[in-house]
Amino acid sequence: MKLSNFFISLFLLPLGLLFAQDEDYKSNFEKGLKAYNNKEYASAVKYYETSLSTAYRSPEAYNNLGLAYFKTADIGKAILSFERALRMRPGYTSARKNLKAAQQYIDTKLKKSGGFWLFSFWGSIGLMLTSFSWSLLFFLLFFSASAAFLLRYLKLNERLSFVGLRLGIIFLVLSFICFGFARSAASAQFDKNLAIITSVRAGVRTAPGLDGEDIMIVSSGVKVKVQEEMGDWFKVRLDNAVVGWVPAKTLEKI
Amino acid sequence: MRYLLILTLFCCSLAAYAQKVVFRADCNAKDVVVNNPFKVSFVLENSEVKNISFPKFEKDGFSVVQGPINESKYTNINGKSSSSENYVFLLAPKKVGKLTLGPAKVVTSRGKVLSTKSIEINSVASGKNSEAGNDNLPAGISGKVIYRMVPSTESAVPGEQVNVDMKVYTQLDLASVGMTLEPKSKQVDLLPLNYNDNETSVDVINGRQFASKTLYRFSFIAGSPGTVEISPSKIEFVQAYSSNPFSRRETLSVMSNTLSIEVKAFKNEPSTFSGAVGKFEMFATLEKTGINSDDFLNVVLTVSGVGDLKKISGIPIKFGKKGEKPFEIYPPKIVENLQETAVGKSGIRDFIYRLEPNAIGNFEMRPTFTYFDIELRRFVTIDTVIPVRVLQGKKVLGKSVPMESDSEAQKITLSFGEAVSKANWRKPGTPFYGSLFFWILFFLPIILFITLAASKVYLKKRYEIMVKQRALTKANRDLNENLKNALMHLTASDAPAFYQAISEAFKNFLGKKLKIPKAEMSKEMMAEKLEGLVDEDKIRSLTRIMKICELSVFAGQDNKQAMQLVYDDSTELFAIFTKTFS
The missing domain is CATH 2.30.30.40 (SH3 Domains)
Structure with a gap:
């Protein structure tokens, strides 16, 4: 082999492996789905786990893995998988529904203590979107508030100045509410503990x-x-x- | 090699250090005849003695016959080392009654202070040799050697393991002791156990103190209710009549007592009784507590302890409500590890059950094991509750049995969704919220506002400076014009015009600089406004020039030299004022 060919191969190898891996996780997901539909739940778990062992993640794959685990009567792993799906996409209704269904089978029923209802209400609203979506909404409102305050600051005319101040206050308040939701969603999505x-x-x-x-x-x-x-x-x-x-x-x- | 040796020693010392340090008192008697010796040992294990204090023997009612005899031991077995330091005393009680030997204290080489427990001794009065003549020993030694069979219990239950110790009590030095007639029973099988009694004890029989030792131990399992009779056993020993090895020696024998043990039937035997008698424990092991309807559930029930484990053929497993049969239970596979030790039969027996589900739902599995406890002398039941869940699998079961609690079953109302066929894949990245880019975007409008405000202030100041500079330039230009006129009038020796020009120059310049309205313009006003801005002598010089200018209107001041002086002073003052107001 020529030296140049060798270097080209060396360069292409990781690229090939990357594509191979790409195909791998998708094909394992398909195999997992097939096994699940054939009621071969243990095999489905194996395929889904393999597909999720790569660098790629999918909330749908976690959701399916949770269902497969439930069918093998492993409630702990099923709940863990649904939680992981929701961590990736907090607004994923199927995974949330499956999580609630799986939670019925937990033997130890713990009564939540202490929490003020407003905090749990706040948290539930925060989980309607991802922290990324909340962050984008926050910036949209925050920049709008800045633009409105700019109108007031520049005092181009009396009317614009009046409208600018009021709009600025409204946008600023709304933006900080979104900031709170983004923070709450981030702690739910990325809390490693x-x-x-x-x-x-x-x-x-x-x-x-x-x-x-x-x-x-x-x-x-x-x-x-x-x-x-x-x-x-x-x-x-x-x-x-x-x-x-x-x-x-x-x-x-x- | 040297390093290897050091390393080995270091490891050995570490291993020694790892052993538990114990300080205890051992005594070979409970009952002692007054003024007769018994042995007490104070033992420190796995440490060295730095300082030791023994009990106050005399004060506690004992006299020291011998001691302390110090013994040190060090053992290393398979790398595990241990050491002990013993202090042995022979003590004798000085009075009759219950005596208490107080605790000993030790300070170890590592500074740890430890103490022993107190020892209770029952000191009894000396009695007569009432056993003399009851044996076939020669006179003089008759009654001094007693051989007895001592059972572990006087009354047993069916299935109980009874140990019988062959014990010899002696006041003589015996040699070559051996059993010549084994005990026998028609009712049970007596089996010898591998038992070694290394320690000699002290016992009191009818007020006489003997050294005692268990020579053999036999065991039997009690059968049906009735009486178990055990025939006497016989031992032989050699008795020397003096310490001289050539002195007369005689082989003598002594018979034991006959033993009767009553075997009583069980009273109120529970239905779950497994037939096991002894001291047991049971625990359950499951691979998982949840299966689907296609699977089997393997349950391992392990029974361990002392007693005849072979008697246990199985452990009943019940489920929730009576009559429910959510599982088909197959006969267990048994794995056992049984031993014959010095205490008798003991070991572990595993019962591996295979359960096939008959229904789906949540169930409570209750394995129950009942045995007769030989220490508590009553039936003991060990039962445990294991929750088991059966989910619907491929196999559709004929019926569905609700959970033990129906209300719990009703709570399961939510169902699962279908598996999703399309998936969106992405690499997990760092969260946008809280990232550097997030904070840059957050602070961007704030920074823009600050920049805008700062620019506005800067531009305003810059404009003011520009206006100021413009005004200054105009004032300077007017001043130059006035001074030029004054110089022209000076050259032409036109005194009134000269002084008028000088006066106008000051009024225009200072009027603009000090913002004095024309109506209020006077030399006093100029002096007042200049106060603090320029030196006093300059103000005086200005007042003087302005006064000269005023006087020139009324009196002719046509002295050219004086005019030149005023011009020079004025230009000097203007130079100072220009510098001051720039």
Whole structure:
């Protein structure tokens, strides 16, 4: 082989691998769908997992993976997959519906404690769009407010100045509401400390290690917030405000 | 090599350090005849003694017969090292009654302070040799060697494992002790256990103190209710009559007692009783708690403990409501690891059940194991609740059994959607919210406004300066014109016109600079306005020139030299004022 040919091959190889990978995840998704429709759920899980192990992600693939996991009776992994789908696209109604359906099967029902209704209402509105969409809306309103204030500042005429001030205030208030939603959606979409219990049972203990006393047992599918990590143990906060330690292997971060 | 040695020593020291440090007191007696010795050992494990203090023996009612005898041990087995330091005392109680030997304290080489527990000793009065003549031993030693069978329980239940210890009590030094007649029973099979009693104990029989040792241990499993009779056993030993090796020695034998153990029937036997008698634990292991209707569920129920595990043929598994049969339960596969140890039969038995679902839903599986506890002398039931879920798979089951709680079943109302056939793929990127670009866009209008405001202020100032400079230029131009006229009048020796020109020059210049209206223009006003802007002597010089100019109107001031002086002073003053107002 000529040296020039060798270098050309060397250059084309990663490009080829890239395309090969591109084809791979799509074909595995198709295979997963086919297996699911043939009621071969374990195979469907395998194909979807393989398709999602590449650099590409898809909310639809996560949604289908969740359905396949549910069919194999793995509630924890099913809920984790639906959560991942919603993390990619908070307004994905199918995934939200499937998540709610899967959550019915969680054995440990935790009653949410403390939260003020307005915060949860705020959070639910924030999840209607992605943080990116909220951010764009914020900038649209923010720049409009800036333009309106500019009209007021330039004092081109009395009428424009009057309208500019009022429009500027309205746009500014609306823009900061959108900013709040963007922040709330971003924390839901990109919070790396949210996790799902994936093992059948996990004992929440008072201290990391087997010396700690059991506070309560939680079943698979329960959502927790990781507050601290210490070796093979995670300190988590449950919805009912219980804080304790669980083995790292019993949960998976969303 | 040297480094290897150091490393090995370091590892050994680390291993030694890892061992738990224990300080304890061992005693070989509970009952002791007054003034008879018994042994107490204070043992420190896995550390070195820095300072040790023993109990106040005399104060506690004991006399020290011998001790302390110090022994140190170090062992290393497969890299695991341990050490111990023993302080052995032979003590004798000085009075009859219950005596308490206080705790000993030790300070280890690492500065740790440890103490032992107190030891309770029952000191009894000395009694007579009432056993003498009851055995076939010669006079003088009769009653000094007693051989007994000691059962682990006087009354057993069917299936209970009973251990019988062959124990010899002696006040003599015995040699070559061996069993010549084994105990036998018609009702049960007596099996010898591998038992080694390394320690000699102290026992009191009828007020006489003996050194005792268990020579053998037999075991049997109690059968049906009734009495188990065990025939006497016989041992032989060699008795030396002096310490001289050539002295007379005699082989003697001694018989044990006959043993009767009553086996009583169970009372109120529960229906779940597995037949196991002993001390057990049970736990369940599941691969998963949720399956679909196509799958089987494998449940492993493990029973471990001491007792006859073979008696357990299976563990009943129940589900929720009575009569429900959500699973077909197949006979278990049994995996066992049983042992015969010094305490008897023990081990682990796994019952691997395979469950096939008959219905879909959520169920509560309740494996129940009941055994007779030999320590508590009553039935003990171990049961656990395991939630199991069966989902609809390919196989359509004939019926659907609701969950244990019907209300729970009704809660499942939401259904799942269909799988999606088209997917949008993208590489996960960094979030736009909070990124550098986001903040740049956020601050952009603010920066623009600040820039705009700053530009406006700058332009305004610049305009003012320009206006000011323009005014200054005009004033300077007028001044030059006036001074030029004055110079022309000076050359022409036209005094009134000269002074008029000088006066006009000052009034015009300072009027513009100091913004004095023409109606208020006077030398006093000019002096007042200039105060603080220029030196006092310059103000005085201005007032003087203005006064000369005023006087020239009324009196002729045609002295050319004086006019020249006024002109010079005026130009000098104008130079200063121009500099001041520029």
